[in-house]
Amino acid sequence: xxxxxxxxxxxxxxxxxxxxxxxxxxxxxxxxxxxxxxxxxxxxxxxxxxxxxxxxxxxxxxxxxxxxxxxxxxxxxxxxxxxxxxxxxxxxxxxxxxxxxxxxxxxxxxxxxxxxxxxxxxxxxxxxxxxxxxxxxxxxxxxxxxxxxxxxxxxxxxxxxxxxx
Amino acid sequence: xxxxxxxxxxxxxxxxxxxxxxxxxxxxxxxxxxxxxxxxxxxxxxxxxxxxxxxxxxxxxxxxxxxxxxxxxxxxxxxxxxxxxxxxxxxxxxxxxxxxxxxxxxxxxxxxxxxxxxxxxxxxxxxxxxxxxxxxxxxxxxxxxxxxxxxxxxxxxxxxxxxxxxxxxxxxxxxxxxxxxxxxxxxxxxxxxxxxxxxxxxxxxxxxxxxxxxxxxxxxxxxxxxxxxxxxxxxxxxxxxxxxxxxxxxxxxxxxxxxxxxxxxxxxxxxxxxxxxxxxxxxxxxxxxxxxxxxxxxxxxxxxxxxxxxxxxxxxxxxxxxxxxxxxxxxxxxxxxxxxxxxxxxxxxxxxxxxxxxxxxxxxxxxxxxxxxxxxxxxxxxxxxxxxxxxxxxxxxxxxxxxxxxxxxxxxxxxxxxxxxxxxxxxxxxxxxxxxxxxxxxxxxxxxxxxxxxxxxxxxxxxxxxxxxxxxxxxxxxxxxxxxxxxxxxxxxxxxxxxxxxxxxxxxxxxxxxxxxxxxxxxxxxxxxxxxxxxxxxxxxxxxxxxxxxxxxxxxxxxxxxxxxxxxxxxxxxxxxxxxxxxxxxxxxxxxxxxxxxxxxxxxxxxxxxxxxxxxxxxxxxxxxxxxxxxxxxxxxxxxxxxxxxxxxxxxxxxxxxxxxxxxxxxxxxxxxxxxxxxx
Numbered sequence: 108x109x110x111x112x113x114x115x116x117x118x119x120x121x122x123x124x125x126x127x128x129x130x131x132x133x134x135x136x137x138x139x140x141x142x143x144x145x146x147x148x149x150x151x152x153x154x155x156x157x158x159x160x161x162x163x164x165x166x167x168x169x170x171x172x173x174x175x176x177x178x179x180x181x182x183x184x185x186x187x188x189x190x191x192x193x194x195x196x197x198x199x200x201x202x203x204x205x206x207x208x209x210x211x212x213x214x215x216x217x218x219x220x221x222x223x224x225x226x227x228x229x230x231x232x233x234x235x236x237x238x239x240x241x242x243x244x245x246x247x248x249x250x251x252x253x254x255x256x257x258x259x260x261x262x263x264x265x266x267x268x269x270x271x272x
Numbered sequence: 273x274x275x276x277x278x279x280x281x282x283x284x285x286x287x288x289x290x291x292x293x294x295x296x297x298x299x300x301x302x303x304x305x306x307x308x309x310x311x312x313x314x315x316x317x318x319x320x321x322x323x324x325x326x327x328x329x330x331x332x333x334x335x336x337x338x339x340x341x342x343x344x345x346x347x348x349x350x351x352x353x354x355x356x357x358x359x360x361x362x363x364x365x366x367x368x369x370x371x372x373x374x375x376x377x378x379x380x381x382x383x384x385x386x387x388x389x390x391x392x393x394x395x396x397x398x399x400x401x402x403x404x405x406x407x408x409x410x411x412x413x414x415x416x417x418x419x420x421x422x423x424x425x426x427x428x429x430x431x432x433x434x435x436x437x438x439x440x441x442x443x444x445x446x447x448x449x450x451x452x453x454x455x456x457x458x459x460x461x462x463x464x465x466x467x468x469x470x471x472x473x474x475x476x477x478x479x480x481x482x483x484x485x486x487x488x489x490x491x492x493x494x495x496x497x498x499x500x501x502x503x504x505x506x507x508x509x510x511x512x513x514x515x516x517x518x519x520x521x522x523x524x525x526x527x528x529x530x531x532x533x534x535x536x537x538x539x540x541x542x543x544x545x546x547x548x549x550x551x552x553x554x555x556x557x558x559x560x561x562x563x564x565x566x567x568x569x570x571x572x573x574x575x576x577x578x579x580x581x582x583x584x585x586x587x588x589x590x591x592x593x594x595x596x597x598x599x600x601x602x603x604x605x606x607x608x609x610x611x612x613x614x615x616x617x618x619x620x621x622x623x624x625x626x627x628x629x630x631x632x633x634x635x636x637x638x639x640x641x642x643x644x645x646x647x648x649x650x651x652x653x654x655x656x657x658x659x660x661x662x663x664x665x666x667x668x669x670x671x672x673x674x675x676x677x678x679x680x681x682x683x684x685x686x687x688x689x690x691x692x693x694x695x696x697x698x699x700x701x702x703x704x705x706x707x708x709x710x711x712x713x714x715x716x717x718x719x720x721x722x723x724x725x726x727x728x729x730x731x732x733x734x735x736x737x738x739x740x741x742x743x744x745x746x747x748x749x750x751x752x753x754x755x756x757x758x759x760x761x762x763x764x765x766x767x768x769x770x771x772x773x774x775x776x777x778x779x780x781x782x783x784x785x786x787x788x789x790x791x792x793x794x795x796x797x798x799x800x801x802x803x804x805x806x807x808x809x810x811x812x813x814x815x816x817x818x819x820x821x822x823x824x825x826x827x828x829x830x831x832x833x834x835x836x837x838x839x840x841x842x843x844x845x846x847x848x849x850x851x852x853x854x855x856x857x858x859x860x861x862x863x864x865x866x867x868x869x870x871x872x873x874x875x876x877x878x879x880x881x882x883x884x885x886x887x888x889x890x891x892x893x894x895x896x897x898x899x900x901x902x903x904x905x906x907x908x909x910x911x912x913x914x915x916x917x918x919x920x921x922x923x924x925x926x927x928x929x930x931x932x933x934x935x936x937x938x939x940x941x942x943x944x945x946x947x948x949x950x951x952x
Contacts, residue, residue, distance in 0.1 A: 174927050174930075174931060177931055177934060177935075178927075178930050178931055178934040179934075180934075181931075181934035181935050181937060181938040182934050182937055182938070184938050184941075184942075185934075185937045185938040185940070185941035185942070186941070188938075188941045188942050188944075188945045189941065189945055191945070192945035192946065192948065192949040195949060219937075223934055226930045226933065226934070227927075227930055230926045230927075230929065230930050231922070231923035231924075231926035231927055231930075232923075233926070234922050234923065234925060234926030234929070235919045235922040235923055235926070237922075238918060238919070238921075238922035239918075239919070239922075242911045242914075242918065245907075245911060246908055246911055246912065249904045249905075249907060249908045250908070252900075252904055253901065253904055253905065253908075256897055256900070256901050256904075258856065259855060259856055259857055259897075260854050260855060260856060260894065260897055260901075261854065261856055264854075264894075264897060264898060264901050265901050265905055266901065266902055266905050
């Protein structure tokens with residue numbers, strides 16, 4: 108699973124390999140194209156850089172934790188989509204100044220990432236707690252049933268299974 | 273062997289157990305067959321005979337009839353097998369057996385066999401050893417009396433039974449005029465058990481009293497002859513002599529000569545008596561020979577003992593002995609020397625040159641050869657050779673001397689008195705009885721004789737020495753310690769006796785033992801072989817089920833309808849059978865129901881405990897519950913031992929769930945915003 112995840116997400120070396128195979132002209136053209144796109148869609152790039160900060164942080168800090176990257180990233184992107192599609196309607200070069208000013212959108216982008224982080228950290232614990240609770244109740248039920256069976260059919264009905272504890 | 277069917281077919285015996293269920297009139301009376309009222313408060317001691325006590329009886333139908341009852345004692349049980357025949361004999365010289373049956377003997381409050389006879393009206397013929405009839409001067413009377421006696425013996429012979437109780441104190445005057453003499457009871461005790469030594473032939477005197485066996489008509493003829501001699505003499509003879517002394521003198525002098533040596537019998541009687549009292553049984557006169565003699569015809573007495581005497585003697589223990597009887601006697605008296613004589617071939621030499629009997633010599637040589645190949649029991653070897661030398665004598669083995677048809681009774685007594693049974697086991701485990709029968713000219717061995725060794729070797733319940741005695745002798749009652757003093761003469765009485773003998777302190781004992789099962793096997797037959805096989809099972813519940821089935825079957829067949837005590841006993845005994853049901857609740861239900869079933873009907877207990885549908889349901893439920901319990905126990909074990917691993921699994925599942933949620937949230941957000949953007 109981990110290996111699969113690694114293949115899925117660790118695409119930069121492949122990209123690097125493919126990039127190195129290109130000739131100088133192609134490389135230069137690509138870089139120019141990328142710079143141009145960045146200049147043309149500067150507000151979007153800025154939103155993405157700002158909005159995806161939590162995800163980028165995790166990508167750098169917790170490189171191997173793919174589950175965390177996936178969950179926080181997905182939630183983060185979900186929050187970023189609200190602002191990103193809002194920007195597309197009134198696209199201008201000066202738009203980027205509004206980004207920092209729109210506190211609601213900032214909270215939405217970063218909050219969604221935070222929600223993902225909270226879910227990642229706490230849901231497994233909660234889930235394990237629930238599971239333990241269910242198990243205890245199941246054991247109680249089993250014990251009650253076994254006692255009833257012993258009462259009705261005798262002690263020998265319950266097999267003596269040695270505990271590995 | 274009396275089988276179950278035979279018992280049912282045998283009406284008198286079937287009636288026997290009906291009678292015992294009839295109500296008692298009062299404490300001192302018992303009504304037998306709804307007709308004969310036995311009054312235990314009116315003993316008739318002058319009619320006491322063969323160990324039985326006599327009591328007055330009144331006939332409710334023929335009130336003028338004079339009858340009495342002989343109540344048989346428990347020590348010497350009656351000859352049950354001859355009773356139906358005895359009842360059917362009509363002979364004016366024999367006391368008529370009117371009826372018989374098991375009665376409750378009020379003075380002891382026990383079940384005993386009662387024999388109802390016609391009462392002799394003229395009293396006893398011999399009073400204190402003196403005869404009240406004078407025939408010394410009346411040869412015709414002697415003739416009539418002798419033929420009457422021989423007629424009675426012939427009647428018995430025709431039915432293949434014997435009297436074995438013809439003696440002076442068993443003679444009665446039939447009528448008040450004292451003109452007719454009748455011979456009294458012969459069935460109240462073992463055959464010849466109460467015979468005084470004077471009335472028994474030499475060969476019978478050799479045997480132990482209890483083991484004289486039924487014998488043959490030759491024994492009765494001898495007894496009749498001595499009785500006639502006493503009547504002629506007017507008194508009893510040899511009353512002061514012990515049995516061994518009488519035997520010794522009879523061997524020494526011969527029976528008739530011995531009597532003549534004490535008091536001369538007139539010549540008019542002695543010739544007839546000589547023929548009847550011949551010491552060689554095969555030469556004793558029968559009815560036709562005696563009749564011919566009285567008709568004046570010439571009848572042979574057989575060879576004289578002097579002409580029979582062998583030419584050569586055998587030296588045993590420093591004594592010279594000639595006659596086979598004497599040789600056998602000396603061999604048994606000196607076992608070690610006898611064994612050496614046999615093995616050294618001196619006995620063979622004597623039989624060859626003294627008796628001049630080559631056939632006998634060959635047989636003894638074969639035995640010696642066999643013995644040399646595998647040295648065995650000295651007593652057994654001497655007994656075998658004795659059987660060959662004098663086949664008319666009883667078998668002597670260790671301290672026992674018995675006729676084969678009397679060994680069952682001897683074993684019965686030993687069993688009853690808790691004596692050492694080892695010698696009996698050795699006899700049954702050997703070929704002695706078979707060998708004895710092979711040497712008899714006029715007797716055939718019983719068909720089941722070959723099975724004795726098998727029965728002895730098998731130690732299981734239903735086999736062993738108990739099986740042999742009941743298989744070999746139909747007279748013997750069942751003597752289980754569980755019965756107390758109850759007389760049990762057939763399968764129908766077993767349950768009744770168990771029910772009557774039940775005591776609270778016995779409740780923990782099984783309601784059966786080896787004796788009862790062996791007895792029932794002999795009386796009922798092969799039908800209960802499967803039950804016996806279950807009784808020998810190592811599983812307790814099989815044994816319980818077997819005994820329940822057996823007793824329920826007996827109750828259904830023979831009654832009585834209610835056996836409350838036995839039912840209680842069986843209920844307590846059936847606990848292992850309750851435990852074959854796995855369900856505890858059902859077990860408790862069964863126990864409660866069993867306690868409730870106090871009707872005394874044994875089949876109700878069987879039905880309750882062996883309900884096929886309930887048993888099947890219990891088994892099916894148990895299998896299902898066992899599966900469930902296994903599954904639950906495994907699951908419990910998995911949960912309890914799973915701990916951290918299960919936590920990890922829960923966390924992994926939670927992560928998967930959150931991952932999916934995050935992707936869904938992202939996709940939903942994208943779709944929502946895209947649709948909003950397009951619409952704007």
